[in-house]
Amino acid sequence: MTLNPSRPVRRADRPASFYDLPLDELEGRLREAGQPGYRARQLFDWAYAKLAPDYAAMTNIPAALRAELGETLPLAAMTPLRELVTDDGETIKTLYRTGDGQLVETVLMLYRERATVCVSCQVGCAVGCTFCATGLGGLTRNLSAGEMVVQTVDAARRAKELGRPLTNLVMMGMGEPFQNYAATMRFVGIIHDPNGLNFGARRITISTSGIVPKIDALAEEPYQVNLAVSLHAPNDELRSSLVPINKRWPVEELLAACDRYIAATGRRVSFEYALMAGINDGDDVARDLAALLRGRLCHVNIIPLNPVDVLPYERPDPAGIDRFAAILSDAGIPTTVRYSRGVEISAACGQLRGEHQSQRVEV
Numbered sequence: 001m002t003l004n005p006s007r008p009v010r011r012a013d014r015p016a017s018f019y020d021l022p023l024d025e026l027e028g029r030l031r032e033a034g035q036p037g038y039r040a041r042q043l044f045d046w047a048y049a050k051l052a053p054d055y056a057a058m059t060n061i062p063a064a065l066r067a068e069l070g071e072t073l074p075l076a077a078m079t080p081l082r083e084l085v086t087d088d089g090e091t092i093k094t095l096y097r098t099g100d101g102q103l104v105e106t107v108l109m110l111y112r113e114r115a116t117v118c119v120s121c122q123v124g125c126a127v128g129c130t131f132c133a134t135g136l137g138g139l140t141r142n143l144s145a146g147e148m149v150v151q152t153v154d155a156a157r158r159a160k161e162l163g164r165p166l167t168n169l170v171m172m173g174m175g176e177p178f179q180n181y182a183a184t185m186r187f188v189g190i191i192h193d194p195n196g197l198n199f200g201a202r203r204i205t206i207s208t209s210g211i212v213p214k215i216d217a218l219a220e221e222p223y224q225v226n227l228a229v230s231l232h233a234p235n236d237e238l239r240s241s242l243v244p245i246n247k248r249w250p251v252e253e254l255l256a257a258c259d260r261y262i263a264a265t266g267r268r269v270s271f272e273y274a275l276m277a278g279i280n281d282g283d284d285v286a287r288d289l290a291a292l293l294r295g296r297l298c299h300v301n302i303i304p305l306n307p308v309d310v311l312p313y314e315r316p317d318p319a320g321i322d323r324f325a326a327i328l329s330d331a332g333i334p335t336t337v338r339y340s341r342g343v344e345i346s347a348a349c350g351q352l353r354g355e356h357q358s359q360r361v362e363v
């Protein structure tokens, strides 16, 4: 049959799953249900440290409680629908279906030294960057913290099956994390908990298109996560034409927020730069970018564009990419070029389309 996405269910009507609950909230629930105090930690250990795939696997939990939890608190709020593998088995995309029929994508990338999961935080995106597939259909809805946790736990389990620990996490899938800030921070809190997955904050990178108030908010959070800012252009005219929210928070305000963040945290900011032929790849643009960023505790990550079939942008040729990177490096700006994984299976940056693809998914 063909899967037609149903209308999203309002958040208040969506049941919470186990993965939505931080340890203290789980403890509260279980205490109310008359369970002993240690039960929540036991469950957390099964779900996160042992990566149990379901309650049935949690063998030292009483069967009656397991059955009751299965009825009242499903472990996961969404389930994998299919998996696509490419890059000689080193890039694995999982397509999920949520409880209300939305489609969400997650990508696991295996490198020699690390295994990184790219997590989605929304179905679609309201920002609408002109070169990005996710933004094409606007925002359908935010994901819950639990829906982000599932992606992470499943990736950790998949990596483990392949004999690898999951080492890094990037919020660079579908959606704008800073337009779903509360759920994103709740998610970070859950996976960071040392009683559970114990995922180090320094191994987590949150990428934003530049929602200034939330950059300031992140600086106040207790977690030492990394911040990546999608800059893509050194001036307002060009940036506003690519990243529409630049009209609300222009380059100067964005960089001022980054400076406040660096001053408050002492942590380096990464600037992402999707390089597009004839758009933002000129030598003069590279020099302007270098001048703009000079003296900042930062790093530039050039992402050669992944062309999206219905959009007019193209990737520069390799010589053009090298030249742009060299101008930045020569000007003293730490620069790397990051080619996306998973291009063949539409798993690369900007290729995740979720709801759009659902029109074509056969299940």
Ligand code: SAH
Pocket (backbone or CB within 6 Å): 129, 131, 132, 133, 171, 172, 173, 174, 175, 176, 177, 207, 208, 209, 229, 230, 272, 273, 274, 303, 304, 305, 306, 307, 308, 349, 350, 351
């Ligand atoms: N919404 C957040 C995070 C998700 S996108 C953000 O915009 O930062 C992760 C990165 O991929 C961003 O830098 C984004 O601009 C970039 N990206 C989007 N579409 C792309 C494409 N077609 N090719 C290359 N990079 C793209």
Ligand code: SF4
Pocket (backbone or CB within 6 Å): 125, 126, 127, 128, 129, 132, 133, 134, 135, 173, 174, 175, 176, 208, 209, 230
């Ligand atoms: Fe949204 Fe990021 Fe895509 Fe822009 S690049 S539309 S902010 S997901």
